[in-house]
Amino acid sequence: MYFDSVNLFKTEDFINNLNNMYAHRDRNDESRREKLNCHIELTYRYFEFICRQKNLSDVFFRLEKNILKHKSEEVINLWKEMLANTVYMHDMGKINPGFQWINMLNELYKDTEAEKEHSLLGAYIYVSYFSKKIDKIHKRHDRFYLKYFMYLNSYIISRHHGILIDIKNYEELLSDFPEKYSKEKYYPDLNMDTSGKVYIFNSFSNSRKNVKDCLNEDDRLGFYIYIYSKLIFSILTASDYYATSEFMNGEKVDDLGLVNENLKRKFSEDIDKYSIMQSVREYEKNPVHDEMYTNINQLRSEITLEAEKNYLKDKSKNIYYLEAPTGAGKTVTSINLARLMLNSDEKINKLFYVFPFNTLVEQTEAEFMKIFKDDENIIKNISVINSLTPIKTIDEEDYEKSLLNRIFVNYPFVITTHVGLFNFLFGTSREECFPLVNMCNSVIILDEIQSYKNDIWKEIINFLDVYSEILNIRVIIMSATLPRFNKLIDYESENFAYLIQNRKHYFENPYFMNRVKFEMLNLKGEIKEQFKSLMEDIELEGKDNNKILIEFIFRKRADEFYDYMNENFHNEYGHKIVIMTSDDNKVDRKKIVGMAKDENTKLILIATQIIEAGIDIDMDIGYKNISIMDAEEQFMGRINRSYLRNGKVKFFKIDDCADIYKGDVRKEKEFTLLEDDIKDILMRKDFEEYYKRVIDKINVKKREFNDRGYAHFISQLNSLDFKELEKRMKLIDDDQKEYTVFISRDIEIRKDEFISGCDVWTSYKKVLMDNSIGYAEKRVKLSEINLLLNYFIYRVKKIPDQYNELLGDIYYISDGEKYIKNGRFNQDIFTGKKVDAANIIL
Template sequence: MGIDEVLKLDVPLYAHIPNGKGYNQEKETLEEHSNLCLAYFQRLLEEKQMKIPLDNLWKCYFSSTNSEILAFALRLLRYAILFHDVGKSNPGFQREKMENSAVGKGKLLCGTNHSLLSAIIYLDFCLGLLKQKGFSKSAQKLLKGLIYINAYVISRHHSDLASLQDFSDAFAPSGLACELIGELSEGKIQSYKGLVSLSEGKSESCPKFFERAVRGNNRKQQIGVFIYARLVYSLLVASDYYATSEYGNGVRIKQFGDFDQVEKLKAAYEGAARTEKIRCYEKESYGTVNSFSTQTDINILRNELFLDAEKAFFESQNGSIYFLESPTGSGKSNAAMNLSFQMLNEYRRKIFYIYPFNTLVEQNLDTLLATFGDAKGILEKIAVINSITPIKGEKETDSAEDFYQKSLLNRQFLNYPFILSTHVSLFQTMFGEKKEDVFGFMQLAGSVIVLDEIQSYKNLIWSEIIIFLKAFAELLDIKVIIMSATLPDLAYLTDEAEDVVRLVRDRAKYFSNPLFQNRVQVSYELLDENITFETLFNHMRSQMKKPTKVLVEFINKKSAYKFYGFLQEQEPSDTRIFLITGDDNQAERKRILASIKAETEQNVILVATQVIEAGVDIDMDIGYKDISKLDSEEQFLGRLNRSCLRLGKAFFFDLDSADKIYKNDIRRNREFTLKSQAMREILQSKDFSQYYGPILQRLKDEWNNACNDDNLPLFFSEDVQFLQFPKVEERMKLIDEEDWKVSVFFNRRIVLEDGRILDGKGCWERYKTLLADQKMDYAEKQYHLSIARSEMSFFIYEIDKMADFLTNDHVGELYYIEDGEQYFENGKLNMDLFKKEGALFVQ
């Protein structure tokens, strides 16, 4: 294979010219670049086992395992990689971009662009190649559709995916593709050997034969087309970027972010102290206990959950989607960690841990650090991917350019074996249309994905989520673990519930156990009262016996701030008062939680918003909560009496309406809240299937049968199958645009509890200096960077992306504000003041 199949190489054609940085002084020929791209693609096929997901996708698409057809499909893909830049033979590109005067002087309508031209040349060549094969008419029709998808991806390889419709429109009589075909017919590119299949008239049929070819008979085929286009885009762009980087900077990517020694990772985990204790219990006691109802040691039940889930997996290893449902405090995270390692094998060598909030990402990173603290080399493979964590440095580099180049490529293409991230980041990779979103898509193939607290996802798209997850898992050879204490049976929405593996088979063993079911006594006495801050405070005082730790959760942030202020006005001398909201940064939350945990002599009142619910490691005695959704109430109870060493108490009240806060969420409806006696009984029994059953049925009825754009079958058969990427991204958004956040560094001086003073500007400058320092030993640099990041966390806050404010500096997506102190009151960021003053300042 070579580009000389479509181009005459008697006149030099170039792909890149020296960047002036001194590495490469020679121009790179188009042939050299194309061959290097193909070489990287071949490495991806072999080292990342990409043939497995590709074969899965082709078998699904063709509804066939015909080896000759699969081999030809791979050949078509290789040509897509090889020919993706042949449009650079465009005389305008060669003269103006490559400073190549050896080509003719003709100028094409596409100017100096080359992507669409490359797509046309590829399309024409491969359609001609197909004619030479003796495939059946049905196979030829499907192969034409595949060629068209590959050509579409080539046309977008320097831009966002946009919509296939845009590509189709280009072939209309007045479209650019049609006009370029005419110019190619006229021989305006002297180096091009000429069209063999397309003409101006025939080009109009391209969109039509694609639509006829790819219309899948079932939803899996419809999603398969969507996945295939994204995978081809990711593979093509990765091969292109790696090859370009090797030419431009001499940076050769040596590995693609998989565990090279899976057994070493498993051995390190098995050698951890906690795992060794569980294995000891397995040998001595597992399977010998007949009843756990009188068990007083919660660690015994945690051991049982770990081993029960592992046993269920070993008995169902061919599954794709696994549900791990168990009570808060039962050790789900450790059980999931063990399962993810067990799922790794020769072909599956990457792990994604996905959490709903950045706070949980950081919390679980701490857990991993504690688990693998003594395991050499493991921690270097763990990367946090979110908007507030800097790019992970590349270790084996010789220069500053190499360092930044490799680090950036690794971040763009997710070249890490072990990734901790948020569900927003994952969904951007799975569904985003921006090119940066799709770069790392190939890394999903052959991975284990652990999804935590899936009930926190927008329930309007629960059906779409589980349908997509199932198809992604089967076609890309992924194992997905979905875990929660309140896990909705999303499989019900797919009509294929039998394909989901439930890792906790004896649910009552845990949920009905007194250690979990009765550890918190729930009272509804305040639900019938007209709640005021004074009423709430007086009731709290009546329940507090020093030292008592009380958690008060509001669903409205303004109410939380007001009650915090009210408590401070009461000046209770025997009580420490804290406030945690979404406005607090990571360091502030950590400081508050550590102070609460350490307090043993005074009463504690923690006022909080919903950020306290999911997964936060805190153990309080008494809780007060403004009612919202039943699963939120259960998550709240999980913050009380976690150690099961005493009796916890919870009181629910009704202050703020949940309608505006949980808009479009069925769970806010009165019949699904604690205003209903049925919901109170479910909260006591912990049988959340009785809660989710009617909710899932309503979702299924309302969205699957809608006679509008929300209709679920129509979404998959039209938007997904025909690659309407902007529409798919919009529908699969977990967070509405007005709720997006950016990370902002507020420069100020902070006095720590030990009396040390942190200077924000100094922290910022030290961090920038460290990032640029290439002479420092890698281990030493990582040590100092970890200190710098820890200090910086005291100054970083998450701000609404829609807010208007000016910044003085930035590093990546982290923004710096010089005069940050003006926006703080009593040590707390006044978000209303910041938004008001920032907007005024911008105007």
């Protein structure tokens, strides 16, 4: 293993009275305490366990190769020793008499006047120890370079119970430590010389200047150091948490939820048995050669086979593009590719499926269940990680292990959201960073990553490029409208490959290109006149179309048109008129989707962009307020999906999409259907040309010298401003403060079966306030209740004037029925005023 030969800090040589010091005390039994040296050793054993289980030796070798270019063996060995001792020495600060007395009730230190803080002291001891070792290195440049990592490692030690913030402020904290915290008071049992204020201040400053020069010479070094920092923080905090949990709860961690050889074999066998894959293999034996396709499934099979062939031809890349038309079966193709990637590298032992929306998470889980329905061993190892899904339990009462698995994502097959993934990659808290080490040696399938704000696309792809290289991640980026993200990388990266070589062969095939035709509706006049023109067109189309979909940009506009239709529509053909926005709960959405799928129900569905978010419906005709190209194509994907008729979409403009796509160049007129050449691009499905223009525009904007420019991002990266980087890489901006309300009422979930909001709230409150159950059991039970809680939870822009209770950040309103209009939560009634467009998106 990478750290087999390193020298560890000899605690018995440098710490007096070590055998009488403690690291933890049992919450339920104050007399039961864990000795400090036992915790140190156990934490390091977990560190070694994680490194072995996750095959991290090659990860550290890659970090070494990229961070320590042209360095001597002496420098490399000391760097390695410092890294290992970041874990081993993480709790040395617990020798503080204040910690021993206040936290551990250690009678030997009851007369102390010291405060209990220990993390900064641990960092100071680490620096004092390694400063002497580094000062023996011959080359001055190497000394400063190593000291930079010494201070960085010590910063991680100082933050291992908190969050990563900004290393610049740490310099002052550490420099002031010798004068603020005397040896006699805070570390009398430390048997070694320590560094003084001037020494720390000067060497810290010089080391940063030295590395700054290195960063200017190597564009990627800042990424390597950031990833190094996040990975060490993840491993240290995970090892510490596992060790602490073992002492506190007796819960020994011996399984990180890996895809072992047996699971890989079963995963492959089940995919081969799946009916769709068997059809693909049949097509492989007798493919179409003359372009005379007789059904869309032949093209779907070709896409799966071409992607497979191109991956097997070049398995050395880290990032693969899977570009295929809407309705081309990307899910099955990607699962087959995941199988190949898991089998192509014995070190790869995790699969992450990552989506922008919870609806897609649910659909993919259902697809997995169909493929693996007869294999309990695979099914029990598939876990959904999002805010809606309860914590997966191991055994009925094993809450500790269940919670540990959820916190660290210790599952072989994970289905989650982009927000969850970005928390792992860029989050700053322990809880957000815990799963990062589990992403090493994994396959990540990223669906529709371009659906998020493109003013951070350049940052995203540069990070993914380096993360995938260092952590040995195989990334599949898939979409029907797929940008060539690598064009946003300033250097020539050889890390990318295209799984579909001739996209036009599929996109321009009539089965995909002609599945849905579109035209423009010119709605003139004031809003009521526009509504009237739109309604009249719907009345005309109602004769030949049973399923009609209308999408607006804003919730408010959808509500207004819904009311207008109910008052004015001449319903000659017996259509039901329904509405779906984010104001509808899960049950109502499910009912509406059921109506849309019922062949005998004629339906007019008025919706917002929530309908694009993976809602599995197939409509005859659609109307849509224009926004950005991706949204137009996603919407068209809801029309004539089965290709059993002639699909049609009519685009109109009532509202401008600028409010919801702030900072996104795609909202600009030159990239929308207001321009004839963009209409032509959408008709030909030439998204490659479209995104070439978009990426050129992004590159121009990124050259600007402002806080959204790429130079500013690199400055934040090189200075390890963790908190600002987390803020920058956040996928969803919180432009306005939102509040969570629980609207209590009785909801019919099935015929004559109701769920009571009052009962759900009472159950939630009971578990939340029950101090007799352990933390893990409480977390698991709350996650189960959260599934029901979501039927009654809404996000609003103002604190309610009247509410019955406030628990945490949730306002409980017992008489919620008064805010319900036509069976739906109504923002206008709740706020008591009209809601402006910016407040009612979706």
